[in-house]
Amino acid sequence: MCFSIMGKAFLIVLVTLFLLNTTQTQGKKSIRIKRNSTGSVGPRTFKGSLINISFSLDKIAEMQTPPPSNAVVLNSNNTAVYLRGPISIWFIPAIYIISLVVGIPANIAILLTVGTKVRVISSAILYCSLAVSDLLLLFSLFLKTHYHLNGNNWIFGETACRVTTAFFYGNLYCSAFTLACISIKRYIAVVHPFFYKSLPKRSFSAWGGLIVWIVFIVALLPECLVKQSYYIMHLGITTCHDVLPDTIDYRWLEYYNLGLTCVGFFGPLVVTIGCYASIVWHLNRSHRDWALYIRASSLNFVIFVVCFGPSSCFHFVHYFLLSLEITESFYMYFSVAVCLCCLHSALDPFLFMVMSRTVGTKRYFLTRKGPALSIST
Amino acid sequence: MADFLPSRTAIVCIPNCLLSSGEIDQIRKSKEIDKSLSREKTYVKKLVKILLLGAGESGKSTFLKQMRIIHGQDFDQRAKEEFRATIYSNVIKGVRVLVDAREKLHIPWGNPENQAHGETVMAFDTRSSLMAKGMMETKVFLNFLPAIRALWQDSGIQNAYDRRREFQLGESVKYFLDNVDKLGQLDYLPSQKDILLARKPTKGIHEYEFEIKNVPFKMVDVGGQRSERKRWFECFDSVTSILFLVSSSEYDQVLMEDRQTNRLTESLNIFETIVNNRVFANVSIILFLNKTDLLEDKVKTVNIKDYFSEFTGEPHNLQDVQKFLVECFRNKRREQQQKPLYHHFTTAINTENIRLVFRDVKDTILHDNLKQLMLQ
Numbered sequence: 001m002c003f004s005i006m007g008k009a010f011l012i013v014l015v016t017l018f019l020l021n022t023t024q025t026q027g028k029k030s031i032r033i034k035r036n037s038t039g040s041v042g043p044r045t046f047k048g049s050l051i052n053i054s055f056s057l058d059k060i061a062e063m064q065t066p067p068p069s070n071a072v073v074l075n076s077n078n079t080a081v082y083l084r085g086p087i088s089i090w091f092i093p094a095i096y097i098i099s100l101v102v103g104i105p106a107n108i109a110i111l112l113t114v115g116t117k118v119r120v121i122s123s124a125i126l127y128c129s130l131a132v133s134d135l136l137l138l139f140s141l142f143l144k145t146h147y148h149l150n151g152n153n154w155i156f157g158e159t160a161c162r163v164t165t166a167f168f169y170g171n172l173y174c175s176a177f178t179l180a181c182i183s184i185k186r187y188i189a190v191v192h193p194f195f196y197k198s199l200p201k202r203s204f205s206a207w208g209g210l211i212v213w214i215v216f217i218v219a220l221l222p223e224c225l226v227k228q229s230y231y232i233m234h235l236g237i238t239t240c241h242d243v244l245p246d247t248i249d250y251r252w253l254e255y256y257n258l259g260l261t262c263v264g265f266f267g268p269l270v271v272t273i274g275c276y277a278s279i280v281w282h283l284n285r286s287h288r289d290w291a292l293y294i295r296a297s298s299l300n301f302v303i304f305v306v307c308f309g310p311s312s313c314f315h316f317v318h319y320f321l322l323s324l325e326i327t328e329s330f331y332m333y334f335s336v337a338v339c340l341c342c343l344h345s346a347l348d349p350f351l352f353m354v355m356s357r358t359v360g361t362k363r364y365f366l367t368r369k370g371p372a373l374s375i376s377t
Numbered sequence: 378m379a380d381f382l383p384s385r386t387a388i389v390c391i392p393n394c395l396l397s398s399g400e401i402d403q404i405r406k407s408k409e410i411d412k413s414l415s416r417e418k419t420y421v422k423k424l425v426k427i428l429l430l431g432a433g434e435s436g437k438s439t440f441l442k443q444m445r446i447i448h449g450q451d452f453d454q455r456a457k458e459e460f461r462a463t464i465y466s467n468v469i470k471g472v473r474v475l476v477d478a479r480e481k482l483h484i485p486w487g488n489p490e491n492q493a494h495g496e497t498v499m500a501f502d503t504r505s506s507l508m509a510k511g512m513m514e515t516k517v518f519l520n521f522l523p524a525i526r527a528l529w530q531d532s533g534i535q536n537a538y539d540r541r542r543e544f545q546l547g548e549s550v551k552y553f554l555d556n557v558d559k560l561g562q563l564d565y566l567p568s569q570k571d572i573l574l575a576r577k578p579t580k581g582i583h584e585y586e587f588e589i590k591n592v593p594f595k596m597v598d599v600g601g602q603r604s605e606r607k608r609w610f611e612c613f614d615s616v617t618s619i620l621f622l623v624s625s626s627e628y629d630q631v632l633m634e635d636r637q638t639n640r641l642t643e644s645l646n647i648f649e650t651i652v653n654n655r656v657f658a659n660v661s662i663i664l665f666l667n668k669t670d671l672l673e674d675k676v677k678t679v680n681i682k683d684y685f686s687e688f689t690g691e692p693h694n695l696q697d698v699q700k701f702l703v704e705c706f707r708n709k710r711r712e713q714q715q716k717p718l719y720h721h722f723t724t725a726i727n728t729e730n731i732r733l734v735f736r737d738v739k740d741t742i743l744h745d746n747l748k749q750l751m752l753q
Contacts, residue, residue: 186747193739193743198419286743293747
């Protein structure tokens, strides 16, 4: 029950923040810098214009041969407001820290308790995969937390920036996909129980896990292939992934990410919704009283939608509007919403326990009393 | 180039030459065996095994015959001929029971001339090799047919029948006696209804397999008499559900075995043993309160309070009696039981029975699936 309240509380906070920032944006509308006249389509995040660091007096030489460099000029003041504002410097890292403190011990505990059961219980493969995915995402938050607390100044170099960004986005999709696989498995178990009985469950779980990690690789590839860190001249900071140049090199990334958002976010979301509705409908028609299970299942489902829904929508809208060169302000909303996904990674172990107990698996947990107690604590 | 061609040809031949025809056959057979094993494994995982349990004459075999008629293979000529012999045996035994009861209950003959017929059927030797198997030859039956017909029409015998609860009489005897002329036809073969109503105590363990909605079911039928119960435990392996049958209408009758124990009490005691057995901790129980049509008739005339003093409610109200019966069985379960108990009032020949079983078994497997998913 506290999880549900927590989810709603964050939703309220998010709405408040959106209203606040919309006001700020409107208030400073007149100060906005005009867009670069080149009109090139930028692929992602905030845009910047690529320029030569050395100020050459010979404009002709500069125009003829603009050499590539890691410095950009921001296209809009909105970006600067975000990069220096309290949301990215305090609020986001606060969420990250909470996720880290709660999520890492919990996911390690799940790996230790469930990992030993992989041979016995086929679903354990998926749960271990989910725990690993959650841990990788949470680990990527260490550097990101420092980055934000440091005033959005990245000091760890290009390689670390790529790895961190790749793991962050890769595991977001990975988590969503794993949860969808688990939903599908539950759907088959409830709606087609006889078919599930004869299903080669371990193979099914293994294939599900394999597909999930293929998605992971597909998702992280673009982050590894393109340069992520750029120096922002008039702010004096180096951003990681938040600002990318408005050049032809990044155009393909835009469409790639639109596709990824549909497959990696909306796909699992739709599957999970469909499976949940079907499961609840069938359980309600069952002889046995499944109220407790349905309640836990509903909690699980609501938290999933609350955590992944907003970021999916903002992510999609952001890239869609970016491709039309309308606005880039949705990246800020996405950055805040994606914090909910990090929280979900921290909450997964507890949701798992809630689900387990509704089906009368006390015996299992009682045999490993220590880890269970530490999880509860 | 001409020099290379022969060498290549030779190389191409080598792989085939390395394998003799015998080895090729062995490989093919080995693959077929592997496929067969794989199919068998899948079948076993799919298989739903249901154990039919209950006291004697609770309707287990009748239920199974109905399943077989609806979902399995129909009975062939040979099986029908065997059932015919069983029916003849049921009839002659039934008539003998009635004649004997008439005498012991001191009921006068309606027609004194039927005394001779009564003596005729009582003189029949029930220890012949065929009768020991519960079967009677057609020509022997036809010899007794006139006597049987006359006896069934005697008012004394009818009076004895009306007091049948005071002795042991098969329920289907009346049906067959009412149709004794049909049985006497030279070309008579039992209809499906006749087969369903034929009574033959089950000895040993019988297994029948059939499919419902692409799901393979195996029903295991074991005898319900006390002498047969020791074999129940041989059938426990990988059972999905237990189908426990009870004669709901027999709360005023006693056992065939000892003629003292109340039949319903016997069922309750058996049920208690089954439902609290550790072996069945993970097996769901489907309780069929059978012969509900007879129960409906009986509550109008027989007060259940005379036999079960703990009954509270209107003894002639069917719902009250049904509720009491279900509570009796539920109360036999200890509280820590996790598996569900499904119950239905029905008759063994009801064509809806298998739908009820299918739904309950599906529910059971759903529950098992969820437990497994959540690391039970």
